[in-house]
Amino acid sequence: SSPVAHWQASSLLALLLLLEGGMFSASPPAGLERVFRHIELQQDAFVQTLKEWVAIESDSVQPTPRFRQELFRMMAVAADELRRLGASVDSVDMGSQQLPDGQSLPIPPIILAELGNDLKKPTVCFYGHLDVQPAAWGDGWLTDPYTLTEVDGKLYGRGATDNKGPVLAWINAVSTFQALEQDLPVNIKFILEGMEEAGSIALEELVQKEKDRFFSGVDYIVISDNLWVSRKRPAVTYGTRGNSYFTVEVKCRDQDFHSGTFGGILNEPMADLVALLGSLVDSSGRILIPGIYDHVASLTEEEKNMYKSIDLDLEEYRNSSQVKKFLFDTKEEILMHLWRFPSLSIHGIEGAFDEPGAKTVIPGRVTGKFSIRLVPHMNASVVEKQVTDHHLEDVFSKRNSSNQMAVSMVLGLPPWIANINDSQYLAAKRAIRTVFGTDPDMIRDGSTIPVARIFQEIIGKSVMMLPLGAVDDGEHSQNEKINRWNYIEGSKLFAAFFLEIAKLHE
Ligand SMILES: *[C@@H]1O[C@H](CO)[C@@H](O)[C@H](O)[C@H]1NC(C)=O
Ligand SMILES: *[C@@H]1O[C@H](CO)[C@@H](O)[C@H](O)[C@H]1NC(C)=O
Ligand SMILES: *[C@@H]1O[C@H](CO)[C@@H](O)[C@H](O)[C@H]1NC(C)=O
Numbered sequence: 001s002s003p004v005a006h007w008q009a010s011s012l013l014a015l016l017l018l019l020e021g022g023m024f025s026a027s028p029p030a031g032l033e034r035v036f037r038h039i040e041l042q043q044d045a046f047v048q049t050l051k052e053w054v055a056i057e058s059d060s061v062q063p064t065p066r067f068r069q070e071l072f073r074m075m076a077v078a079a080d081e082l083r084r085l086g087a088s089v090d091s092v093d094m095g096s097q098q099l100p101d102g103q104s105l106p107i108p109p110i111i112l113a114e115l116g117n118d119l120k121k122p123t124v125c126f127y128g129h130l131d132v133q134p135a136a137w138g139d140g141w142l143t144d145p146y147t148l149t150e151v152d153g154k155l156y157g158r159g160a161t162d163n164k165g166p167v168l169a170w171i172n173a174v175s176t177f178q179a180l181e182q183d184l185p186v187n188i189k190f191i192l193e194g195m196e197e198a199g200s201i202a203l204e205e206l207v208q209k210e211k212d213r214f215f216s217g218v219d220y221i222v223i224s225d226n227l228w229v230s231r232k233r234p235a236v237t238y239g240t241r242g243n244s245y246f247t248v249e250v251k252c253r254d255q256d257f258h259s260g261t262f263g264g265i266l267n268e269p270m271a272d273l274v275a276l277l278g279s280l281v282d283s284s285g286r287i288l289i290p291g292i293y294d295h296v297a298s299l300t301e302e303e304k305n306m307y308k309s310i311d312l313d314l315e316e317y318r319n320s321s322q323v324k325k326f327l328f329d330t331k332e333e334i335l336m337h338l339w340r341f342p343s344l345s346i347h348g349i350e351g352a353f354d355e356p357g358a359k360t361v362i363p364g365r366v367t368g369k370f371s372i373r374l375v376p377h378m379n380a381s382v383v384e385k386q387v388t389d390h391h392l393e394d395v396f397s398k399r400n401s402s403n404q405m406a407v408s409m410v411l412g413l414p415p416w417i418a419n420i421n422d423s424q425y426l427a428a429k430r431a432i433r434t435v436f437g438t439d440p441d442m443i444r445d446g447s448t449i450p451v452a453r454i455f456q457e458i459i460g461k462s463v464m465m466l467p468l469g470a471v472d473d474g475e476h477s478q479n480e481k482i483n484r485w486n487y488i489e490g491s492k493l494f495a496a497f498f499l500e501i502a503k504l505h506e
């Protein structure tokens with residue numbers, strides 16, 4: 001098209017965007033227009049930096065010396081980038097990790113960085129991680145996972161959305177204020193780790209240790225390590241489910257039996273275990289453990305309304321998950337059962353015969369594994385009692401079995417829920433309206449993200465998850481990507497958030 005036509009089209013678009021933005025909010029806060037323009041002009045440079053970070057194979061899951069070296073290199077590159085912003089950077093030595101095979105591997109340092117110390121400004125602490133899940137070209141990637149490759153505005157590469165892109169978006173926002181010599185409205189602290197995908201070993205201990213030093217003065221904690229539930233509509237995450245994981249062992253003896261010589265004269269451990277596992281949940285998904293729903297928070301009108309407006313395409317969700325029918329038919333019910341009601345899942349049986357063929361074995365000892373996702377205000381130790389002392393003991397004793405049963409809760413991670421009326425949630429909503437011209441989806445996550453609760457419990461300050469990636473980014477899977485649009489608008493979002501939280505903070 002001719003340059004004139006192009007100019008007309010783009011100014012019409014700009015006008016429309018201006019009108020749309022105007023419907024939601026007053027004019028953007030002073031100074032933001034320059035910031036947004038700078039981010040747009042710099043976008044290729046920002047993508048280039050992401051490409052350099054993605055090229056570092058910082059896989060924390062496969063415990064090999066080469067990947068560990070890459071992790072150390074990644075943390076050093078990030079520390080340099082933060083120093084270039086003028087931050088004071090502390091790379092805290094985390095010692096080493098003993099592997100089950102006796103090998104010892106060094107743990108990458110955790111970066112604690114600080115920028116600004118103005119008592120009149122709020123202090124926002126950003127958590128992110130720079131390690132990634134394993135990825136290999138042979139696993140079904142269409143491009144080399146460690147070479148950031150742009151196709152139709154999608155930036156493919158391992159770690160692009162989880163979590164290198166969001167960490168860089170935060171850095172881009174800060175560097176823009178500096179490039180424009182514009183006063184940064186907040187003091188900023190960074191905590192960046194390199195072992196998140198391996199269970200954040202050592203993180204909690206460091207947070208505890210630094211509670212009264214590095215974290216003193218922190219007003220708000222922001223995590224950007226999850227995804228929207230939509231392709232287009234941004235989200236703010238205010239809760240995650242916890243998890244209590246159980247094993248139940250039924251034992252006759254350590255060795256297996258032959259069913260021809262013992263079948264018919266034994267209480268078989270597997271029959272006991274199947275009965276125990278079968279007593280946990282019914283076919284409508286309802287958990288059958290007495291008392292389990294007693295402490296589940298009741299549903300308020302306010303919360304109910306939030307599910308209605310969430311941008312989730314149920315049909316697409318069903319199609320992409322290849323499930324013919326879910327237990328519930330409406331978007332609201334599905335979201336509530338993923339986010340605010342407990343669920344019980346049966347995961348496996350150790351010691352059972354699970355090979356092909358028709359072996360006539362009677363397992364002598366089997367261990368079933370199941371877990372219950374916990375929601376506010378369930379308490380893991382109460383759940384442990386309900387499952388063990390009340391329910392399973394009861395079901396087992398009614399069978400009159402001569403076997404022994406042993407139940408244990410091997411993991412008890414509480415749920416996390418934030419107060420969505422806190423200033424930083426209001427600031428994030430305003431920033432989203434400014435950048436995206438819409439209200440966010442207020443969402444939770446059905447899985448367990450322990451860092452949020454760790455920060456909230458130890459530091460005692462408001463925690464918010466402000467994701468940048470779209471629902472189809474494929475974190476942890478093949479062909480992980482972040483859209484250029486999400487990365488660049490996300491950088492603007494963080495810049496706008498700095499201004500809004502500075503205004504709202506008292
Ligand atoms: C879901 O799959 C059905 C059947 O294949 C198809 O007709 C429909 O268009 C799909 N819907 C979406 C939103 O992808
Ligand atoms: C959970 O319940 C136990 C035992 O009843 C109690 O000691 C503990 O304080 C509770 N924890 C929370 C976080 O409420
Ligand atoms: C277990 O034993 C009790 C008392 O001996 C008997 O009443 C009950 O029917 C038995 N239960 C089963 C499942 O065999």
Ligand SMILES: *[C@@H]1O[C@H](CO)[C@@H](O)[C@H](O)[C@H]1NC(C)=O
Nearest residue numbers: 300302303418419420421422
């Ligand atoms: C948030 O504030 C609104 C309006 O003041 C109030 O109606 C609502 O109950 C509050 N919600 C929470 C979770 O505190």
Ligand SMILES: [Zn+2]
Nearest residue numbers: 162163196225
């Ligand atoms: Zn992550």
